[in-house]
Each structure stands twice: as C-alpha cells, then as structure tokens.
Amino acid sequence: MKEKLVIITGPTAVGKTELSIKVAKRFHGEIISSDSMQIYKYMDIGTAKITQEEMEGVNHHLIDFLDPSEEFSVYDYKEKATGIIKRLNEIGSLPIVTGGTGLYINSLIYDLNFSPIAPNKILRDKYDKILLNEGSIGLYNLLKELDPVSAEKIDQNNHQRLMRALEVTESSGIPFSKYNKDFRKESQKYDLAYYCLNMDREKLYDRINLRVDIMLEKGLIGEVSNLLKKGYNKDMLSMKAIGYKEIILYLEGIIPLSQAIEMIKQGSRNYAKRQLTWFRRDNRIKWIDVDNYQSKDEMIDFVIKDVSTTLNI
Numbered sequence: 001m002k003e004k005l006v007i008i009t010g011p012t013a014v015g016k017t018e019l020s021i022k023v024a025k026r027f028h029g030e031i032i033s034s035d036s037m038q039i040y041k042y043m044d045i046g047t048a049k050i051t052q053e054e055m056e057g058v059n060h061h062l063i064d065f066l067d068p069s070e071e072f073s074v075y076d077y078k079e080k081a082t083g084i085i086k087r088l089n090e091i092g093s094l095p096i097v098t099g100g101t102g103l104y105i106n107s108l109i110y111d112l113n114f115s116p117i118a119p120n121k122i123l124r125d126k127y128d129k130i131l132l133n134e135g136s137i138g139l140y141n142l143l144k145e146l147d148p149v150s151a152e153k154i155d156q157n158n159h160q161r162l163m164r165a166l167e168v169t170e171s172s173g174i175p176f177s178k179y180n181k182d183f184r185k186e187s188q189k190y191d192l193a194y195y196c197l198n199m200d201r202e203k204l205y206d207r208i209n210l211r212v213d214i215m216l217e218k219g220l221i222g223e224v225s226n227l228l229k230k231g232y233n234k235d236m237l238s239m240k241a242i243g244y245k246e247i248i249l250y251l252e253g254i255i256p257l258s259q260a261i262e263m264i265k266q267g268s269r270n271y272a273k274r275q276l277t278w279f280r281r282d283n284r285i286k287w288i289d290v291d292n293y294q295s296k297d298e299m300i301d302f303v304i305k306d307v308s309t310t311l312n313i
Contacts (some may be wrong), residue, residue, distance in 0.1 A: 003089040004311050005190040006096040007105060009034070009279060011272035013048075013207040015290060019197065021056050022300045023307060024169070027094040030059040032081050034099030037065045037241045039204035043232070045215050045223045046243035068227065068238035071119055078107040102278040109284075111185045117171050120246070127163045140164060149177035160237065163312035172304065195303060195312040196279045199290040208268045212243070212261065221247055242267040
C-alpha cells in the first residue's frame with residue numbers, strides 16, 4: 001500500500017505556513033519542513049522560521065536542529081524525511097511536507113539516486129585552491145574533463161554544486177551524472193496530494209519586500225552579528241543564505257545598509273521566480289492561485305476538501 005503524502009509548496013512569502021497548519025489540524029497531521037535554511041539553529045529571523053506560537057500545537061520536523069557549521073546534503077534530507085513519512089503513516093498521522101526547496105521535495109517524489117558520499121576534506125582543500133587561483137571556471141573546466149554530462153547541466157558560476165559534483169566523481173570513481181540519471185522519473189511510492197501556491201507577481205513581490213522590512217525590524221542585523229560572534233563565518237554554506245550574506249557585507253563595511261537591504265529584496269524576488277520555474281516542471285502539481293479566492297478561508301477550505309478527495313481520507 002502506498003504511503004499518503006501531502007506537499008504544500010510555492011515561492012517565498014506566498015503563505016504556505018498558514019495553509020499547512022490548517023491542513024495538519026484538520027487531518028491529525030504533522031509537518032515536515034522542506035526548507036534548506038530553516039534546518040539551522042540560531043537562524044530564525046532571516047529564514048522566517050515558524051515560531052512555537054505559530055505552530056498552534058502541530059508537530060514540526062526538520063526545523064532548527066543543525067548547527068550552522070555543519071553540512072546537510074539532499075541525500076541526508078531524503079533519508080530523514082522518508083523515515084518520518086513512513087513512521088507517520090504507520091501511526092495514522094498525515095505527513096505534510098511544506099517549504100520551497102525544490103530539490104528537497106524532488107528527492108522524495110522522484111527516483112533520485114543521490115550519492116551518500118561524505119565530504120572529503122582533502123578534495124575540498126584542492127577545490128578551494130582552484131577556486132582561489134582560477135575562479136569557478138577552473139572548477140568547471142575540471143568537471144568538464146571528468147564528467148562532461150554534469151558540466152552541461154551545472155551553472156559554471158555555481159562553485160558549490162561544481163565542488164560537490166567533482167567530489168562525488170573523484171571520491172567514487174563514478175561520474176556525478178550517473179547518480180542522477182533518473183532525475184525526472186516519478187516515484188510510485190506515495191499516494192500524493194501536491195499543491196503549489198501562487199499569486200499575482202507584483203503582489204508577491206510586495207509581500208517579499210514587506211517581509212524583508214519586518215525581518216529588519218525584528219533584529220536581523222543583530223541575529224547575523226551574534227552568529228559572527230559565535231564563530232560562524234561567511235564561508236559556511238549556512239551563512240551564504242539570502243539575508244545573511246548581504247548583512248555580513250554591511251557589517252564588514254563593504255556596502256551601506258540601504259544597499260544590503262535592496263540586495264536582500266532583489267535576491268528574494270529572484271529566488272521566488274526561480275522557485276516558480278522549478279515547480280512548473282511537475283505536472284502532478286495542483287496550482288492554487290490565491291487571487292482566485294474571495295478569502296483566505298475559502299482557499300484553505302478548497303485545499304482541505306481536495307486533500308480529502310485525493311487521498312480518500
């Protein structure tokens with residue numbers, strides 16, 4: 001028997017959290033985050049991490065459990081999330097995956113063969129030297145030599161993905177592209193109800209801009225400053241997140257605060273656009289246009305009814 005699974009996704013600031021809470025409360029469900037930045041401790045404001053009060057008593061998983069200095073791969077996410085989904089189905093609780101990290105979601109609902117290969121410090125040091133001396137193009141050229149298929153798919157300026165592809169290829173002797181050969185093969189493991197929220201682009205961008213302003217009012221600068229005082233630094237993956245890297249530039253005196261704020265807003269808007277492009281590739285998604293409903297409650301009621309019908313619960 002297939003395991004039941006609800007997924008609620010969409011661009012940043014579109015309103016996923018409130019909907020997921022309502023669905024969870026209606027179906028005795030629990031929420032599994034699919035946000036690659038909310039996994040980190042001490043990073044609450046800049047990631048718009050849900051508060052205990054906002055959870056309304058609903059159990060949440062894969063939030064606020066990892067030190068910002070630690071690495072956490074898509075493979076790690078898949079291992080943890082699938083275990084939680086299985087357990088919740090066994091106890092009769094509905095698992096609801098909520099968040100906007102597309103690769104996390106795809107790791108669950110596509111037959112992806114992610115490499116479990118651990119980070120290799122010797123190789124990472126080698127890649128860091130190449131990056132320092134030659135830039136991302138040096139890493140790209142090396143990947144092109146070792147795994148041309150991956151090189152065609154990875155942006156030559158994305159040094160993090162280039163490093164991981166090289167690391168897997170050189171550590172295992174198997175090209176990184178071989179691990180993801182079934183990238184668009186849909187998994188048959190779940191009885192799936194899959195929703196993506198969207199709204200008018202200008203309205204969404206206004207919400208994003210407002211969210212950034214609220215983050216600053218809540219103390220984003222202080223949060224980033226405290227992270228730096230704890231010993232976390234700008235080279236860590238966690239600190240490269242939108243909102244953190246820009247404030248670091250401000251704190252270092254490289255850019256004025258006004259520029260940092262605009263960079264955060266622009267980066268967040270660009271991220272939302274990329275998220276929508278990503279999700280449009282999956283024809284299993286039921287698109288929920290928030291603007292088509294007279295009220296938030298009407299939209300929530302529609303989704304709840306559809307979940308009930310789709311999963312026969």
